Every structure is written in structure tokens, then in C-alpha cells.
Amino acid sequence: MPTIHSIGLDDARRVIAAGEAEAGRQGQPMNIAVVDAGGNLVAHIRQDGAWLGSVDIAINKAFTARAFDVPTGDLAENAQPGQQFYGIQESNHGRVMAFAGGIPLTDDGEVVGAVGVSGGTGEQDQAVATAAAGAL
């Protein structure tokens, strides 16, 4: 029977804390969400003043990064008109977010969850997600 490795709540909190620290350095409030190996939400926080519309986006970026085991920014390229995954955003009940800010969490090369960040530009979101993922 396969064994699945997955982050737990303590891991999620460590990841989120690192993301918050980076968001603080940027001075841009963020939504940060973490999902486990099953793609299910483990933890989410919205910093004071962060966009309301980014709650859903952060959670869905995390889902997307685990759903396809890929940084959502990479998926973006393939989701453009004329590219091989054009239209993928319509799948999964609107949960696929194909733009930067979602990153798989890996342990020894195995994907064990993902983090999703939303609240700034694509670059800002990506930088916070990278810092967050690095804390695993």
C-alpha cells in the first residue's frame, strides 16, 4: 500500500510565518494558504488590510500548485491562448489559478503540499510564496 507524506498543521504554520515575514519586508499585506498532499486546506491567514478577493485566490493557488505539482506561474505559460492547457481554468469548479503565487512544498523531492499567496503583484506574490516554501 502506498505511503503518502504530507505536511501537517505545524508545518503549515511554519510556512505561513515565513511568508508573513517576507510580506512584512515588502510592506504589502497578503493572504497565505497552505494545502496538504491531498490538496485540502490546512491553514489560511489574511493579514490586516489584504485584499478580500485574495482569500479565494490564495487558497486556490495552493490547490492548483498541488493539483498539478507545479508552480502556478509555470502553469500560466501553458494556459495562454494557443498553448497546450488553454482552458484549464474552467476545470475543477473554478479552483485552478494559473498565475504566479502558488508553489508546491517538497520533501526529498516528493510533493507534500503547497502554498498559495495573493495580495500584490505577481512578482510580490511569488516572492512571498518562495520565502514561505523555503521554510518547510
Added chain:
Amino acid sequence: MPTIHSIGLDDARRVIAAGEAEAGRQGQPMNIAVVDAGGNLVAHIRQDGAWLGSVDIAINKAFTARAFDVPTGDLAENAQPGQQFYGIQESNHGRVMAFAGGIPLTDDGEVVGAVGVSGGTGEQDQAVATAAAGAL
């Protein structure tokens, strides 16, 4: 505990009245909606003869302008193929309207709600929303 400022019903009515006046000058009937600081609908009107399909759009433009604290027309540029937020329309359960006509309502630089207008061209919607927002 943070204190949030938000428009109330009286404010919403003043905003809508200013929008109606501008729509009258244009001779184009409109849907006009106002949400509060929480993104929740405070008031909506559909002028006689305005598009039925614009009820939802006006309400969602107002939501979007508050959800991301940005004029929806600005979001449009970033939501195009190849741009950083391409695909954002799939988030928030179809409530994100990334084209002109939604404008945040601000008080002393703080976003306290938003207005959304739909019923004409993007330019017309934007002009009515601008007039409406100016009445706060």
C-alpha cells in the same frame, strides 16, 4: 481591534443618485450597485430599459472594485492573456468582473466601499461610475 470605516445606505443612495444623473445626461439606462467595506451589497437600482444581464455585472463590478481595491478597468489590463493576473476571473465563484465600470469609494484615502455600473459601453459605464464615486 481594528476600526473599519464603511459607507452606509445614505451614502450609497447619494452615490447612486449621482450615477443616475450622469446616465441621464448620456441617455443610456444603467444598473448601478454599491457595496460596503466588506464587499456586501448595500443598494442597487436598474433604470428602466437597462440590460437585464447587467444586474449581476454591476453588482459584481462593485464587489470586484472593493475585493481588490482597484478600478475594475485597471484590473482588465492585468487580466489579459499573457499578463500577470490572467485567469483571475475564475476566482471568487464568478464574481470577478475585470473590465471598466467598477470604482472603489474612498474616504481620506481609505477604501470604504465601491460602486459598480453596467449598461453601456465600457466608456459609458466608467463615466457613470466616476460621477457616482465623486458624490461620496
Added chain:
Amino acid sequence: MPTIHSIGLDDARRVIAAGEAEAGRQGQPMNIAVVDAGGNLVAHIRQDGAWLGSVDIAINKAFTARAFDVPTGDLAENAQPGQQFYGIQESNHGRVMAFAGGIPLTDDGEVVGAVGVSGGTGEQDQAVATAAAGAL
């Protein structure tokens, strides 16, 4: 070709004003919505302090009252387990509200729209809707 009579925005505002007055007498803030003969929203207001969750309910009660040309409180009886319309709430994409507070607006016996009220008990909602409908 059939002629449809329908309320317009001025009528909706008169109806809403009467509802607000009754809500004021009760001291209970309300959401009040009016739809036209096509079941499409004409106007909605949320009084300061009224329930956020009642925005959707007021609009849907108005829709329901016109969709079936019946006070929503009467529909409630038929929507109970074992009754002839049990399950009707699942239809129309969740827009059927089968409890008191929605009333058809009639002119010379013809249904020309509907009003929906939500924000208090069923009795309070019904009293406000009745006062509102009486102003047509």
C-alpha cells in the same frame, strides 16, 4: 402579441420606501428587494445594521414571489416534507425561497413584479413586505 405590464424603477422605489417606513416602526433593519414582471431585480436596499446574509434572501424572495405568482409564505406550506412541492427549493439554481417575506405586486389583478424582505422573523418580514406591496 401579448402586452406585459411591469413595475419600473419609480414604482420599486415607492414600494421600498413604504417597506422602510414599516421596518422603522418595527425597529428592525431590513433588506428590501423589488423585481419586475420578468423576475429581474429592479432595486434593492440594505438598511444599516441589517443581516448580511439577507441580501441574497430578500432578492430571492422577490424572485420566488414572481416566479410562482404567490406569497412565499404560502409556498412554504407546499414545500414541506410530504407536500406537493417538496424539493422545489432545489430548482432555479437555489433562488427559490419558500418562507414568508415575498409578495407579488399586482395591478388590476395582474402580477407586475414582486417585493422580497429579509432581516427579521418571518412575521416581521411579512409585515414589511405587506406594507411595501400596499404602496404600489
Added chain:
Amino acid sequence: MPTIHSIGLDDARRVIAAGEAEAGRQGQPMNIAVVDAGGNLVAHIRQDGAWLGSVDIAINKAFTARAFDVPTGDLAENAQPGQQFYGIQESNHGRVMAFAGGIPLTDDGEVVGAVGVSGGTGEQDQAVATAAAGAL
């Protein structure tokens, strides 16, 4: 312009921590979510081993408790067949959870947010939510 008081992220974390402590005492892992005065998610955690299906329920219980300024367990009674709000679960796009586990957060009698808990029996959820709300 009306002033709204709302919990922020620090408050949400204090509320969640108190809920986790109570869940630990019960030995039943839980999902705990907190929304602000606008009904928008501020923070969510899923304890290791808690039900996956309860992510959505906890978030929606928090929404519901704020949407109607009522403990969701009280709403349950009124949402039964034959009662005044039977069918309310169909409103608000499936976000209304009319059973125990959601409690408004109040400050000096004003609702400033809400907490929602899901993961055990109704009694367990309610006990965790009560402990959580008490920490505000």
C-alpha cells in the same frame, strides 16, 4: 459615515488558539475558522486528522454566524421543516450552515466577526466554538 468594528488577524489567532486548546481537551481534531465583520475569512486551521469535509463547513459556519448575527445552532431550530426559516440553507450559494458550531464574536454587544468549528458532534463543535469565542 458609519464606523464598523471588526476583528483583525491577531484577534482571529487568539480565538483559534482557544478553540484548539478546547479541542485538545476533547481529544477530537477540528477545523476552526474566523471571519471578520464583513463575513470574509481572516484565518482557518485544520488540526491533523480532522475531517477534510469540515474545512468548508467550518468556514461556512463562521460566515453564517455573522451573516445572521446568531449562533448557527439557534438558526437550526428555525430551519427545520415547518419552521419559519425552513429552506434558508438554499440561500447565499450554499454557504448557510444551519447547525451548531458557529458563534458571533462580539465586542461591547457589537458583532465584530464570527467563529465556525467543524470536526465532531454538534455538541463538541459548539463547545469548541464557545471556548474560542470566549477568548476574544
